[in-house]
Amino acid sequence: MSTRIVLVRHAESVWPALGVPDHDERPLTENGLAAASSLVPRLAAYAPTAVLSSPQLRAVQTVAPTADAIGLDVITWPELREWESGLLPSADWETSYAHSWAHPQFAHGDGESLDELTVRAGKALVRMAAEYPDATVVVGSHGTFLSRALIAAGHHADWESCRAMPMPAIYEVTR
Structure with a gap:
């Protein structure tokens, strides 16, 4: 008995403004909206019983076309949010991210470390398995x-695979 979890990285979004905190209402680009629509046949084929999302708009917009097509609501869970890195968007963001991946226990300012994010993500997966057995x-x-x-x-991921992840991307895990 297991829960199949289909993880979907959001499609192409509008870039955040540099030097100011990112915001939750940053939308998908026109290309991103088209890509989200093109995911419908593939995601609907999984016959999901629920569509969950980060509350951040770009994630919701990516899975909403599938939810609409199969007659489900998008349910937002705050724990599915992106990494709360403590970093402001900057032109050299990759340097800071690479440092964090090399030192996952390190937190920038008041942000969460990557180790803390891994714990948060793991708890979200456990909750999904409990609520959708x-x-x-x-x-x-x-x-x-x-x-x-x-x-x-229990899968492999590193800075290079994260950096190379397409928008959108789909991964499947079982709990």
Whole structure:
């Protein structure tokens, strides 16, 4: 008896403004919206009983077309949010991210460490299995969150795989 969890990284989103905190209402681009629509046949084929998402708009917009097509609501869970890195968007964000991946216990300012994100992601996977036993759920979230969820589920992920993850991307784990 197991829960199949289909993790979906959001499609292409509008870039955050540099030097200011990112915001939850950052949407998908036109290309991202088209990509989200093109996911419908593939995600609907999983016959999910629930569609979950990060509350951040770009994640919701990625899975909403599938939820609409199969007659389900998108249910947002705050624990599916992207990594709360403590970093402001910057032109050299990759340097900071690479440092964090090399030192996953390190937290920037008041942000969470990647180790803390892995724990959060793992707890979310456990909650999904408890609330949707023997079912399939589609989950819209974010690249760093998905990478750390894969680690929590016993799969390999590293900075290079996270950095190379396409938008959108789909991964399947079983709990």
